[in-house]
Amino acid sequence: MNQADITKLVSKLRIKVPPTHRRLRNPLGPEGRLNKLRKTVTGLIKYERIELNYNRADEARQYAERLISEAISHGDCHKPTMEIADFWLLEKELVHKLFKVLVPRFENSSSAFTKMYKAPKPAYARAIEKTILELKGNPYPSLTTRQPNNKLLLQNVLLDAAKYDYRQTKYAEIAEKMSTPEETKNPDS
Amino acid sequence: MSLVMRKSPIEYFNAAKWIIRRECRYLSNLPEVAENSEVVEDKPPKGRKPRFLNPTLQYRHVYPEFLPDPNPKFRNSLREKLERADMLKRRSQVDIPEFYVGTILAVTIADPHAQGKTNKFVGICIERKGCGLRAEFTLRNVIDHQGIEVRYELYDPTIQNIQVLRLEKRLDDKLFYLRDALPEYCTFPIDMDPEILPEGSPVPVNTVQVKLKPRPWLERWERQELKGVSNIEEHLKEKDRVRRELRKTPWEKFDLMKDYRKTIPIEDQTEIWGEVYNQLQQMRVSRKKMSKQRTFTAPKTQLG
Amino acid sequence: MLRNLLNRFKSVPSCGFHTSPCLNEVQLLTRLRVVDNSEIGKRAMAEGKPPKIICVYNKKRIGYIGDRVMVAIKGQKKKGILVGLKQTQNVKVPKFDSNNVVLIDDNGTPLGTRIHVPIPTILRTILKEKTHAKGADYTKLLSIATRFV
Numbered sequence: 001m002n003q004a005d006i007t008k009l010v011s012k013l014r015i016k017v018p019p020t021h022r023r024l025r026n027p028l029g030p031e032g033r034l035n036k037l038r039k040t041v042t043g044l045i046k047y048e049r050i051e052l053n054y055n056r057a058d059e060a061r062q063y064a065e066r067l068i069s070e071a072i073s074h075g076d077c078h079k080p081t082m083e084i085a086d087f088w089l090l091e092k093e094l095v096h097k098l099f100k101v102l103v104p105r106f107e108n109s110s111s112a113f114t115k116m117y118k119a120p121k122p123a124y125a126r127a128i129e130k131t132i133l134e135l136k137g138n139p140y141p142s143l144t145t146r147q148p149n150n151k152l153l154l155q156n157v158l159l160d161a162a163k164y165d166y167r168q169t170k171y172a173e174i175a176e177k178m179s180t181p182e183e184t185k186n187p188d189s
Numbered sequence: 190m191s192l193v194m195r196k197s198p199i200e201y202f203n204a205a206k207w208i209i210r211r212e213c214r215y216l217s218n219l220p221e222v223a224e225n226s227e228v229v230e231d232k233p234p235k236g237r238k239p240r241f242l243n244p245t246l247q248y249r250h251v252y253p254e255f256l257p258d259p260n261p262k263f264r265n266s267l268r269e270k271l272e273r274a275d276m277l278k279r280r281s282q283v284d285i286p287e288f289y290v291g292t293i294l295a296v297t298i299a300d301p302h303a304q305g306k307t308n309k310f311v312g313i314c315i316e317r318k319g320c321g322l323r324a325e326f327t328l329r330n331v332i333d334h335q336g337i338e339v340r341y342e343l344y345d346p347t348i349q350n351i352q353v354l355r356l357e358k359r360l361d362d363k364l365f366y367l368r369d370a371l372p373e374y375c376t377f378p379i380d381m382d383p384e385i386l387p388e389g390s391p392v393p394v395n396t397v398q399v400k401l402k403p404r405p406w407l408e409r410w411e412r413q414e415l416k417g418v419s420n421i422e423e424h425l426k427e428k429d430r431v432r433r434e435l436r437k438t439p440w441e442k443f444d445l446m447k448d449y450r451k452t453i454p455i456e457d458q459t460e461i462w463g464e465v466y467n468q469l470q471q472m473r474v475s476r477k478k479m480s481k482q483r484t485f486t487a488p489k490t491q492l493g
Numbered sequence: 494m495l496r497n498l499l500n501r502f503k504s505v506p507s508c509g510f511h512t513s514p515c516l517n518e519v520q521l522l523t524r525l526r527v528v529d530n531s532e533i534g535k536r537a538m539a540e541g542k543p544p545k546i547i548c549v550y551n552k553k554r555i556g557y558i559g560d561r562v563m564v565a566i567k568g569q570k571k572k573g574i575l576v577g578l579k580q581t582q583n584v585k586v587p588k589f590d591s592n593n594v595v596l597i598d599d600n601g602t603p604l605g606t607r608i609h610v611p612i613p614t615i616l617r618t619i620l621k622e623k624t625h626a627k628g629a630d631y632t633k634l635l636s637i638a639t640r641f642v
Contacts, residue, residue, distance in 0.1 A: 001263060001319050004256040005451040006249045012454035019261045021446060034440050066445035087443040298585060302614040310642060335610040336590035337642055
């Protein structure tokens with residue numbers, strides 16, 4: 001039973017945090033692990049959408065969320081936060097992006113700052129699970145379709161066409177039936 | 190033929206909409222961002238300060254055991270709630286004062302083994318650990334040139350009285366190095382008188398730096414970046430300095446998730462403090478009144 | 494140079510010895526501190542040859558507070574009672590900075606006349622339980638103690 005650390009105050013993350021960290025095997029140990037994650041976090045902040053292995057993405061996502069939430073809660077005048085940003089962002093112009101672009105973007109958001117999708121895997125192959133990690137509010141087109149009942153989906157288009165064809169044939173049949181009795185009646189009379 | 194004819198206009202329309210939306214987004218995004226960045230430079234001192242002004246959060250320094258274990262393995266919201274209620278009940282029975290690591294305390298317990306059935310021990314608090322009802326603290330003193338440490342549970346029903354003799358903090362979180370320090374740094378007379386701080390003054394930090402005995406030591410103090418020790422360097426060899434450099438972990442302070450896993454986040458803390466704040470505050474106020482009454486009565490007896 | 498050393502250090506697989514803190518158990522050949530004023534004990538401590546345990550009289554062979562031990566002191570075999578331990582103790586039981594022993598003879602009578610360090614109060618109960626009507630009487634030790642904690 002440990003006492004919680006009371007020297008620091010952190011705001012709660014809006015993502016699920018696993019109870020322990022992943023080790024992300026590295027010959028340099030924990031230092032090498034952080035170096036790996038630094039690259040990923042830098043890439044995420046820079047490109048706003050990246051595709052990578054699941055383990056690393058999930059681990060980097062937590063650090064990115066923490067970095068943004070620290071930046072939001074302390075601002076750019078806080079020295080320790082600045083040092084942390086300096087450590088995590090390998091390209092220094094991204095520090096400006098963090099405080100001037102991302103902080104205003106996420107300041108009033110009530111959900112997580114990042115989003116993670118599972119990427120498609122090649123079928124019948126033993127492949128490592130890939131994911132797509134992105135910052136919310138990025139300028140790219142969204143990866144998911146908003147309406148599940150999109151008319152332009154191929155299945156829906158084909159179904160529509162099939163329905164249309166079926167209806168056309170039905171109308172034709174009805175029209176034929178309408179016309180044939182007249183023909184049959186006429187000779188009787 | 191009819192198929193193609195029906196589909197194409199909708200498709201074109203949708204594609205056009207998508208393109209327009211995208212372009213609009215691009216167009217709208219860039220100037221927006223630039224505007225925001227200009228605004229933000231002026232804002233921070235005004236807009237962001239109020240987040241940390243929640244006064245109940247300051248209670249975490251005084252009552253750290255009310256916060257649950259940060260390890261999710263040991264979390265159980267119902268148990269924590271029941272424990273907090275029990276802790277408040279115990280606190281209403283016995284005055285558990287505010288104290289920190291480095292404070293000098295006198296603890297009186299009901300001891301079935303002792304002759305007078307009570308046992309009093311005076312010492313400096315060198316460690317506080319545990320959370321909930323299992324919170325513990327350790328006192329250390331040197332009596333008859335023999336270092337003695339006693340560990341007490343904070344919510345032990347046999348504790349009759351906890352008296353703060355000198356309320357202060359030290360430079361470090363744990364004072365285990367006192368075990369290897371010269372005995373005068375943790376020698377306190379058993380009949381020590383309590384020193385009363387003026388009301389409303391902050392808790393003083395004792396900046397005394399202790400001197401360690403020569404090696405062998407119980408732990409490798411040189412690797413722990415202690416602030417309260419003055420003469421570590423005297424006892425080190427070149428080998429130890431090299432090893433200390435090798436073992437340093439400068440990246441650890443940037444490990445944001447490690448910090449996160451050690452703490453209880455603000456949102457959870459406000460919930461907890463909101464639950465216990467009123468009762469703790471009431472207890473504090475009533476204790477203050479009691480102590481004032483006592484101080485008023487004490488001079489009368491002296492006069493008489 | 495340091496970086497170099499560091500790299501070399503890291504290429505070596507992790508060291509084999511374990512780094513968990515020691516238990517400070519009192520067991521065979523542990524050196525003790527005699528805390529009474531018996532002649533033999535005083536001389537042994539003054540010469541810098543503290544007694545060492547050659548037997549702990551319990552089934553686990555690890556000495557806890559109040560246990561009877563046999564010590565080798567200045568070439569002689571003497572019995573003693575552990576009255577203070579370095580090991581982590583239960584709540585409310587004091588932990589001492591040294592492993593303390595009081596020398597006794599076979600009847601439980603202490604060899605000295607005074608103990609010059611504090612004695613844990615829990616010893617009262619423990620020693621009373623160990624004393625039997627016809628056997629050795631260990632409670633005499635309590636009467637020569639100067640201070641209890």
